[in-house]
Amino acid sequence: MKKARVIYNPTSGKEALKSNLADILDILETAGYEASAFATTPTPFSAREEARRVGESGFDLIVAAGGDGTINEVVNGIAPLEKRPMMAIIPGGTTNDYARALKIPRGNIKAAAEVILKNQTVRMDIGKASENYFINIAAGGHLTELTYEVPSELKSVFGYLAYLAKGAELLPRIKPIDMHFEFDEGEYHGNASMFFLGLTNSVGGFEQIAPDAKLDDGKFSLIIVKTANILEIAHLVALMLNKGKHIHDDRLIYTKTSHLNVWTENNSQPLMINLDGEYGGDAPMRFENLHQHIEFLANLDKIPNNAVMGDLDRLNEVSEEFIREVEKLQDEDIDGDGTIGE
Structure with missing residues (x-):
């Protein structure tokens, strides 16, 4: 049987991941995995070190459950390995840029985990900066x-x-x-x-x-x-x-x-x-x-925009507030050279 490890941030999403862990493990077992879980700790690079250990142990899948920071750490743990396990994402943070990119539903942990059952994957590019x-x-x-x-x-x-x-x-x-x-x-x-x-x-x-x-x-x-x-x-x-x-x-x-x-x-x-x-x-x-360094399970089917675009009303509010602030700066730009306060 294939092996999967859930690496999750127990404090992410108001501890929603922790309370939904049993459902995540059940979904993984339905997908044909022998599933287990690891809760990250305050120790620096906890998720990264666990991901590296799991990858070296020959696991087939790592499920990174948490915000973009948790996903980044898991990637840093397995990216240097010659043989890398497949990855899945269960977003538990607030911004979740990577979940948007992979069309993973946000705000519904069980729905995000069920994407694994589709067995649809994409080999994602990864950036390397020095050793990070x-x-x-x-x-x-x-x-x-x-x-x-x-x-x-x-x-x-x-x-x-x-x-x-x-x-x-x-x-x-x-x-x-x-x-x-x-x-x-x-x-x-x-x-x-x-x-x-x-x-x-x-x-x-x-x-x-x-x-x-x-x-x-x-x-x-x-x-x-x-x-x-x-x-x-x-x-x-x-x-x-x-x-x-x-x-x-x-x-x-x-x-x-x-x-x-x-x-x-x-x-x-x-x-x-x-x-x-x-x-x-x-x-x-x-x-x-x-x-195409790491293979990710993704939702390749078209899903409703509200599951991938985030809070559009909030983004519009932010944009409008930014424009208002800029207009204030423009009023203060007496010389018209864009060097306010100098």
Whole structure:
């Protein structure tokens, strides 16, 4: 009999995963697996170490049950292995970008687990950054560094980018950084306020950031924002919210690439790298796309939009609040140069 291990965060989703664990195990047994479970602990990298041990023990399937952080840890545990078990996801967090990408229902743990019964899979690309792996995004620059100052409870409600609605007052602190990039189609050397390297099209619930992203083509979606002007950045965000029209704007570079090298010339100005929403080290750094590296069970059938798009009313509220904040900044931009407060 095939073996499956559920690695779950017992505190995720108000302990909903813990209370539904028996149903998850029953579904796995119905799918033909000898199933067992492991509850993560406060010990650092608890999920990662368990995933590595399970993978080395020859398990056929690991079910990562929790938020994107739990999924990231499990991926980091098995990605270095030569023989990797298949993965399934049961979302228990709030943003759940990866569940959106795989069309896994959110808010219903049993329905998410039942996707396993369909036995539909996709081999997903995984990102590698030095010795770390990421499943959704890598980013760097002052714009992304603002995430570290936003309270975690706000990020959990609004997602990765929606904190901009709260963080609009921090935008004047954005300065250009002399960055250097090498990617498949060429290179860029010059000022930039941020770069973004995506594997899926969903970041914090917004599905317009990389609107043409593919899950398994061996390519990242690379965005380099060249401007550091507050109002121009705000305009780019507005274009993004308007059906992803930002990708055609000449104030940024938008391209596909299988690798990226990034560094700065000024060592006194460190470039912090954000991997899946957490600090992942400083540049210089090389990113590689590991093509179809891990096989995931996914819901390949069409499902209702409300199961995959998140709270659209909330996203609209955030967008409108951001626009209002930008309008206030515009009123304060007396010189018209986008350098408020300098």
